[in-house]
Amino acid sequence: MSGPMCDDCFIGVRHEGEPEGKIDQISGVECYVGTPAGDHDKAKVVLFLSDVFGIPLVNNKLLVDDFARNGYRAVMPDLFQGEALPENFMSLPPGSFDREGWVGRHGPESWTSALDGVVAALKAEGVTWIATTGYCFGAPPAWHLALKGDAQVTVVSHPSRLRNPEDLEEYAQKAKAPLLINSCEEDSSFPAEAQAKADEILGNGRFAPGYERTYWPGCKHGFAVRGDMSKPQVKAGKEGSFEATVKFLNKYKGLP
Template identity: 55%
Template sequence: MSLCKDCVQGVRHEGEPQGTLETIDGVACYVATPTADYPKDKVILYLPDAFGIELINAKLLADDFAINGFKVVAVDYLNGDGLPADIMNVGFDRFLCVPSSDPVSTQSPSFDLKAWLAKHGNEQTRPSLDKVIAALKEEGVTKFGATGYCFGGRYTFDLAFENAIQCSVVSHPSLLKVPDDLETYFTKSQAPLLINSCEVDQMFPAAAQAKADEIFGDGKFAPGYKREYFPGCTHGFAVRGDVNDPLIKAGKEGSFKAAVEFFLEHL
């Protein structure tokens, strides 16, 4: 299991979160609820990137979905151990802990990303997600959408394989095996799929994007398939992109708009 440099770098966004931190069957969650009436039998699971639900960017996105009429539950499947936001601007060599002769290296923080990944595999993370889903079902939720970013794209696919969700949106997904996971999704899942892709993405590059279109496109996937493409954007744009860059701002806003429209149509 590995991540690319754009999985762990980005820009912290500004805003005042409107949701609440709640504990659902022992699992910390950020819950964003519409202020107007909304369907109580539907929930969007927000599956965060490696920075987890504590990153303000994640909370603001969850709030935006709630503004559009969906109750959102952002699940802390990283168990309180997401990457700290203050290392987003650290050089990637610091994450890999590569020895450096750079004189500033002793002044710069380092982070053992490989060790972190080893502690956040499926065995450690998936149980928290399953607990939240089971608890929400007991509260009367019967339809789940999932929006997964980077690290969360893996979990969106896994839930779709089991048909535990009824609609899938992934933005610059990581940790997928291509074409295996795409073929498994096509064979096993009944959840409509939206992929928000971009120009520069080591984790889901142009070849993977083309393979997804080949497998799902032209009406071949009966539940529904759509792929959006945002030029000038890099992996992470939908959640950690620099909105001062016009192309990245357009990509962030466009991918969110596409997600909302997809959920409105299919969930």
């Protein structure tokens, strides 16, 4: 899993809101956790696998809280060993920091152990159903857990760093978790040809566990987490993709 990251992976708009979750340590990994206010199934967890801005970005924490409001305990682990990009980097011009150096430090070898540790700890406390929601950078970690058999459901939104068609084919051949891809019109990390290839490999019943893809016109890479909510099509894409994600989780929450 070493596909491209694009300029839009590193820019966006900060959203307004006050996070309601808390920071916790799970298997020694810093995590932001959103917990439903009422009764909820403690055996089910949504693992929120973030973009490059991770826990520090309020947008990510607000989305975790949104999953909690929809009845799921949601956990966002730090995939970056404390080196998530600060939110002010969203407004920096390309070339103003060593992007390639940062990306090079955060390949699968950097996050696999921490992520596997969090999953093992959740299972040890009685979690039996894990859904992943991977945004941008978070897509390969979502793939990793599906291919290992640790995820019961997979959702990725404007994924980056997936190879086309190799990673799509590997998912089709090895994964058992139903897959939802939230895609958009302008996305050099997961462009139209990759979207079409995903449909070709996984669609029309070819992937027996289940496959769906949403498409949001007028949106670009990052829309589901860092989009400009003052633009009607982007707002519709952000809210619609979240709604589609929750519907997909609910559809498959009975899976063992």
